Amino acid sequence: MSTIFRRNSLAVIVATLLLTGCELMPTRDADTASEPSAEPSRERAADSDDGASQDQSYGYTRNGLYLARNDQDISERRQRLLDEGHESVATDRVGFYMDVLTARLRQDLANQGVELSREDRTITLTFAGDLAFETNSATIHPDMVPILDALGQVLEEYHASIITVAGHTDSAGARQFNQHLSEQRALSVAQHLHAKGIGDARIMAIGHGPDRPIADNDHGQGRALNRRVELRIEPLTAS
Amino acid sequence: MASRRDKVLFAVFGVTVLGLLFPLFLLGWYLWQGSVVAEEQRLDELAQRLGKQTEWAIIDARDLLDELNALDATPCSTEHLNKLQDAAMSRPYIRAVGYWRAVERVCGAGFVQGDALTPPKASRIYDSGLVAWWPSPSTAVGGVELFLMRYGQHDIAIDPRLLVTPGLLEDQKVGLWVESMPMVTHPSAAILPDLHSFEPGLTVDRDAQRMVSRSSLGTIFPIDIIAVQPMAQFWQRYLPTLAGAGALGLLLIGMWLFLILRYFRHHLSLASELREAIAHDQLQVVFQPIVDLETGTCQGAEALARWRRENQETIGPDVFVPLAEDTGQGTNLTLAVLRCVLRELGPQLRARPDCPINLNITGQDLASTHFSEALERELEKARVPARAIKLEITERSLLNTDDVRARITALRARGHRIAIDDFGTGYSSLAYLESFELDTLKIDKTFADAIGHEAVTSNIISHIIIMARSLKLDVVAEGIESRHQVEWLRQQGVRFGQGYHFSRPITGPAFRDWCHDSEESK
Structure with a gap:
């Protein structure tokens, strides 16, 4: 019964958000044209989260979480984790580790609106931005909290892995705003997991802004798909 | 006048030959068909039984995993370990049951060591979270390739050889596929044809002098069974029937021949006797x-x-x-x-x-x-x-x-x-x-x-x-x-x-x- 109820409520949310998105479209296009005067709500959303300004400094944030600047940054950090001797998976167990972890995530996140994909040594969980966050905000939606809690529990159990939380936005609106929003959203998720016991050494955040769309930004539906947070889970292994 | 007589003789001869060949052909055809149908039924019944056994075992294992995951006992407590022990002992095909934390087997029952329980690649990861490793060299322990299932914190190692009751099989080679992946063969080293190289039902493979039967079972998950037996064995099985029916057929044909010949001889002898009677004025x-x-x-x-x-x-x-x-x-x-x-x-x-x-x-x-x-x-x-x-x-x-x-x-x-x-x-x-x-x-x-x-x-x-x-x-x-x-x-x-x-x-x-x-x- 509770599952059905949840599913129904999610469906209602999706529908509502899609409708809202459509209505907002012209407004946001207009905003892009007259950028400076159209920011109050967005700034408030960004500021209210952790007070970071638009000239966000990369590296460790105030909460001890790591915000990566780019992909190179991430791979360097992964190497550092290995060098520091963080617990890692033996090479011949990596397949087993990832198989079992995939199954466990499927079991725990089944029918929760989180998309799971597996590629050899990488598991990617995709959270729809409209479901996971308040509109134009990095505040995690209350419906998402139990899912992230469950995820935190699994990741704590499977601790020989590193997690990269990547925020993405659509292409509408000011680029800098989008970049900032994507970083803040990534940090929000990372923060939540960290709070659930995932060591800060295993987790990092990165914001890609509108740079890595997975769908066409010309349509409302495509933009909704592009507004997302991706969580990459990779084994820590000496390879 | 003689030509008419020749025609009659020819017709009678033709009827006799047809009368011989037709029942012979019919009998042969009927016996062959009957034997093939009987064999098809026999092999299909066998396959259905094997399939059902396997299906039952897999469902039982799945239910057992659910039961163990729902268990209230403290992990690796005596109560928990006893439960694992019971589960393993009560099922002949279960080699080991284990409790895992992530990828560490914390405790369990059974006799499996080494890397067999942590194979590098799963065969199936179901949406439910069930992981299954079909038998392969990476799941082998002591030469036996195990079938592994893991769900939640527990796993089960199954010896697939014991899914097949050898008593059911005589000298057939049998292979069993689950979800189109090979699960077990009997005997264990048997080399069987590819699953899809034969049509469902019985195929008589004359080139290889063998009969191949393919049956499928799709009640819960697809199970296919291929049974192969040499033709010699088929003949051996049906020879008594074939010989018995053949003898009966020959007897009938013999009787038919006897009747024809008797009629013929009577007719011919009557004709020649009549000729004698006419020639010697013996008519009244x-x-x-x-x-x-x-x-x-x-x-x-x-x-x-x-x-x-x-x-x-x-x-x-x-x-x-x-x-x-x-x-x-x-x-x-x-x-x-x-x-x-x-x-x-x-x-x-x-x-x-x-x-x-x-x-x-x-x-x-x-x-x-x-x-x-x-x-x-x-x-x-x-x-x-x-x-x-x-x-x-x-x-x-x-x-x-x-x-x-x-x-x-x-x-x-x-x-x-x-x-x-x-x-x-x-x-x-x-x-x-x-x-x-x-x-x-x-x-x-x-x-x-x-x-x-x-x-x-x-x-x-x-x-x-x-x-x-x-x-x-x-x-x-x-x-x-x-x-x-x-x-x-x-x-x-x-x-x-x-x-x-x-x-x-x-x-x-x-x-x-x-x-x-x-x-x-x-």
């Missing part, structure tokens, strides 16, 4: 008087042939007359009868040629000159005038050819008179009869029988009588058996009659006496 002749219905006096008789075989068996004319015609003895038979008549009644015929004897002749007799020449010769020899022998020919054998017509004319010119026998059973029209030179019409017995019973037939007989009168033919009614018929026929103007009412067919001397008596009583 009896005479049935023809009577003037008005006066009751004898007006002649019809000569009827009788044949008694050497074994005293009496053969009816309905058998030996056609037999004689079929074997080219028709004219010889007629002449043999003639000789017999002349032998027995020669003096009377010479004395009273006006009381003639009717001799039955055939269409064959009329078709050749041989008969008419031989007839003339015999009569000359016996010094009997031609008018003392009346020739009877059946309506149906009276062929409408100029030859026949000319021959009849010639015979009449010599003094013979001509009678049409069994009249009314053919389809002669008045015009047709008119084209021949005839003297007498003999109305078939069926018409006499109908007198006083069937109005329509009685009507026809009146017409025949009128027709005969218009053609100026004498009329003889055959088969008269009662006084009543005599009266009726007389009223219709029929002059002559023949039948049991007057006399049965009697011997020559008896006929002479009968004739004499009828004259006396007049």
Whole structure:
């Protein structure tokens, strides 16, 4: 019964958000044209989260979480984790580790609106931005909290892995705003997991802004798909 | 004449051969089909049982995993370990049950060590979170490739060999696929054809001298079973049935042959015996008087042939007359009868040629000159005038050819008179009869029988009588058996009659006496 109820409520949310998105479209296009005067709500959303300004400094944030600047940054950090001797998976167990972890995530996140994909040594969980966050905000939606809690529990159990939380936005609106929003959203998720016991050494955040769309930004539906947070889970292994 | 006989022989031979081949072929085909169907059913039943066993085991293992995950006990406590132990011990195919934290097997029951429980690549990760590793070298322990299932914190290692009950299998090689992936073979080293290389059902693979059966079970998850057995084994299994049925078939064929041969031999021996009897004048002749219905006096008789075989068996004319015609003895038979008549009644015929004897002749007799020449010769020899022998020919054998017509004319010119026998059973029209030179019409017995019973037939007989009168033919009614018929026929103007009412067919001397008596009583 509770599952059905949840599913129904999610469906209602999706529908509502899609409708809202459509209505907002012209407004946001207009905003892009007259950028400076159209920011109050967005700034408030960004500021209210952790007070970071638009000239966000990369590296460790105030909460001890790591915000990566780019992909190179991430791979360097992964190497550092290995060098520091963080617990890692033996090479011949990596397949087993990832198989079992995939199954466990499927079991725990089944029918929760989180998309799971597996590629050899990488598991990617995709959270729809409209479901996971308040509109134009990095505040995690209350419906998402139990899912992230469950995820935190699994990741704590499977601790020989590193997690990269990547925020993405659509292409509408000011680029800098989008970049900032994507970083803040990534940090929000990372923060939540960290709070659930995932060591800060295993987790990092990165914001890609509108740079890595997975769908066409010309349509409302495509933009909704592009507004997302991706969580990459990779084994820590000496390879 | 011989060609007709050859045709009959050929036909009989053909029927015999067909009669042999057809049942033989049918029997072989039926037995083969029956055996294949039986084998298909047997193998399919076997496959269904194996499939069901496997399905049941996998579902049982899945349920066990659910049960263990839902267990309330502290992990690796005595209670928990006992539960794992019980689960493993109570199922023959479970080799190990384990409790895991992430990828560490914390505790468990069973005897599996090494890396077999942590293979590098799962075969299936289901949406439910169930992971399954099909048997492969990476799940092998001591040469046995295990089937692994993990769900939640627990895993189960299954020995797939024990999913297949060897007792069910005789010498077949069997392979079992679950979700199109190989699960187990029996024997364990058996090499089986690819799952999709054969159609479902039974295939007879003649090239490899084997039978391949493929069955599928799709109740919960797809299970396919391939069973292979050498043809030799199939034959061995069905040989007793095949041999038994084959023997029965041969027996039937033998009986059929026996019957054919017996019939043939009887027919052939009868024909040759008849030829002997004709050649040696061993036929008898009896005479049935023809009577003037008005006066009751004898007006002649019809000569009827009788044949008694050497074994005293009496053969009816309905058998030996056609037999004689079929074997080219028709004219010889007629002449043999003639000789017999002349032998027995020669003096009377010479004395009273006006009381003639009717001799039955055939269409064959009329078709050749041989008969008419031989007839003339015999009569000359016996010094009997031609008018003392009346020739009877059946309506149906009276062929409408100029030859026949000319021959009849010639015979009449010599003094013979001509009678049409069994009249009314053919389809002669008045015009047709008119084209021949005839003297007498003999109305078939069926018409006499109908007198006083069937109005329509009685009507026809009146017409025949009128027709005969218009053609100026004498009329003889055959088969008269009662006084009543005599009266009726007389009223219709029929002059002559023949039948049991007057006399049965009697011997020559008896006929002479009968004739004499009828004259006396007049």
